[in-house]
Amino acid sequence: MAPLTTTQRTVLAGARVVLPSGVVEGGRITVEGATIAADDTAGPLGAGPAGAADGRTDGAGRTDGAGQVTYDLTGRGYTIVPGxxxxxxxxxxxxxxxxxxxxxxxxxxxxxxxxxxxxxxxxxxxxxxxxxxxxxxxxxxxxxxxxxxxxxxxxxxxxxxxxxxxxxxxxxxxxxxxxxxxxxxxxxxxxxxxxxxxxxxxxxxxxxxxxxxxxxxxxxxxxxxxxxxxxxxxxxxxxxxxxxxxxxxxxxxxxxxxxxxxxxxxxxxxxxxxxxxxxxxxxxxxxxxxxxxxxxxxxxxxxxxxxxxxxxxxxxxxxxxxxxxxxxxxxxxxxxxxxxxxxxxxxxxxxxxxxxxxxxxxxxxxxxxLGLQDRIGTLEPGKDADLVLLDRAWDLAGVMRKGEWVVEPA
CATH class of the missing domain: 3.20.20.140 (Metal-dependent hydrolases)
Structure with a gap:
């Protein structure tokens, strides 16, 4: 298991994302600290391409000079669902x-x-x-x-x-x-x-x-x-x-x-x-x-x-x-x-x-x-960054809890 890491800003891009409004293909999730945040620079949550990430490699993600880590999941068959x-x-x-x-x-x-x-x-x-x-x-x-x-x-x-x-x-x-x-x-x-x-x-x-x-x-x-x-x-x-x-x-x-x-x-x-x-x-x-x-x-x-x-x-x-x-x-x-x-x-x-x-x-x-729907259960801005990545065979590929990786995608 990868060690727990916390980043100021994490972007998961190019995956199928299951939102309350429906299933978005090629969507993305942006995480700020422990919560999900809408990305003001690249369209609404769950839609649109993430910005390019240049710089050093950090595990499966790439870190830019501002500390943002982007995981480009395009073409890998991943689905992101709530924890x-x-x-x-x-x-x-x-x-x-x-x-x-x-x-x-x-x-x-x-x-x-x-x-x-x-x-x-x-x-x-x-x-x-x-x-x-x-x-x-x-x-x-x-x-x-x-x-x-x-x-x-x-x-x-x-x-x-x-x-x-x-x-x-x-x-x-x-x-x-x-x-x-x-x-x-x-x-x-x-x-x-x-x-x-x-x-x-x-x-x-x-x-x-x-x-x-x-x-x-x-x-x-x-x-x-x-x-x-x-x-x-x-x-x-x-x-x-x-x-x-x-x-x-x-x-x-x-x-x-x-x-x-x-x-x-x-x-x-x-x-x-x-x-x-x-x-x-x-x-x-x-x-x-x-x-x-x-x-x-x-x-x-x-x-x-x-x-x-x-x-x-x-x-x-x-x-x-x-x-x-x-x-x-x-x-x-x-x-x-x-x-x-x-x-x-x-x-x-x-x-x-x-x-x-x-x-x-x-x-x-x-x-x-449980009465916790204001914090968990769906992928929405302001809620806890609890999410699961599943591969094209529906096997677990990653787990994030409150913005920290429990299982980091390869």
Whole structure:
């Protein structure tokens, strides 16, 4: 990986650029410090040729006498998209967000940054309340430092019928007092809590979360269609990894899936790794919800960006084989080893999504959901210079975060 470099002004020219207004061929992005800036000397953002860059060579870019570095990408088949935003991620690079040290967590964050995820929400798994309260304090420090975008508590307020890779012995009902305790322990950094709203205290906890400005997500649930509708009316706005860890869609008992897909207030998480969802199911979700209501997530665990082997997910033992994570006991799928660059490539190749729809699912929608759309999620003047370069095969070729190269294009 190239060392992080900061330049006063960086121009990326001659690439396809995905902007809110559409896809621009032969466009460019100009970066001033940590933010995206319109180029006053050569036309609007994303269009027009960049000025010539004369002088010494600086890596793949050329630096002029004023300190501007220009990367001429003309004819190389590059596409520039906004940095990816992952709202549901348990770790990576061999490190866990639930049980690792602060250094371990940063290792996981760096791993996902190297795969294009410039904004990460750290997700926990079910543990004791005492453990999660302590964990919230550590994760909150990293949010306050700017390394994480927030905390997502997945468990312990979930259904034992749909527990997935969570320890059943540590599950509990979503008592509003316990929910408040976790949120307060996060010191304003809690972004989302996944719960099974049909459990005692579930609806009250959804209302509480809405009042506190924290996303209430319906997941790991055995709720009926009617119970899910009640939770949405109470303030739930996210479906945690839709289809997974919930009753299947049935014609006389539609369950939570139908309720979550049909309601415009709900953003649906999808794990686009080829293991969690059949391609036809992903197509069904997009067709029903629409591209503006889908957020691709990784649900990644420690092995993401690391490799096969034995791992721990909270207190649970996990074996990763050929990139698929399963509990050692029982064989349940235990998160994923997905990174969002792979999810993007699948989206525009195997899934046949348009570039704008793929960008919506990986950047625009999750940024809006987090309330960060004024800083991230699209390539616009004044926003953070978070961007991803993809080559003509849709493989990652470069990553910039806040104007600094995480992966510099060759």
């Amino acid at each position: 990816f935003v992952d709202i549901h991620n348990h770790g990576g690079g061999g490190a866990s967000f639930t049980s690792g040290s602060a250094e371990d967590i940063l290792t996981g964050v760096r791993t996902h940054r190297e795969h294009g995820t410039t904004t990460v929400v750290a997700s926990t798994v079910t543990e004791s309340m005492e453990f999660l309260v302590r964990r919230a304090g550590l994760l909150a420090e990293l949010v306050e430092q700017g390394d994480l975008a927030g905390i997502h508590f997945e468990g312990p307020f979930i259904s034992p019928c749909r527990k997935g890779a969570h320890d059943e012995g540590l599950l509990r009902h979503p008592d509003p007092a316990d929910v408040r305790k976790l949120v307060e322990a996060a010191r304003g950094t809690a972004r989302m809590v996944t719960l099974a709203a049909e459990l005692p205290g579930g609806i009250e906890s959804v209302r509480l979360l809405a009042e506190l400005g924290v996303i209430a997500a319906i997941g790991h649930t055995d709720a009926s269609y009617e119970q899910t509708r009640e939770a949405i009316d109470a303030g739930a706005t996210v479906a945690t990894h839709l289809f997974n860890a919930m009753p299947p869609l049935q014609h006389r008992e539609p369950g939570p899936i139908a309720a979550l897909l049909e309601d415009e207030r709900i953003t649906v998480e999808l794990i686009n790794d080829g293991t969690h969802l059949h391609p036809s199911v992903l197509e069904l979700a997009f067709g029903s919800a629409g591209a503006d209501r889908v957020a691709f997530i990784t649900d990644a665990m420690d092995a993401a960006g690391f490799g096969d082997g034995m791992y721990e997910l909270g207190p649970m033992k996990v074996e990763v084989r050929e990139g698929v994570a399963r509990l050692l006991e029982g064989g349940s799928i235990a998160g994923s080893t997905l990174t969002l660059d792979t999810a993007f490539k699948r989206a525009v190749t195997l899934d046949g999504l348009s570039l704008p729809d793929a960008v919506a699912a990986l950047s625009v929608n999750p940024a809006r959901l």
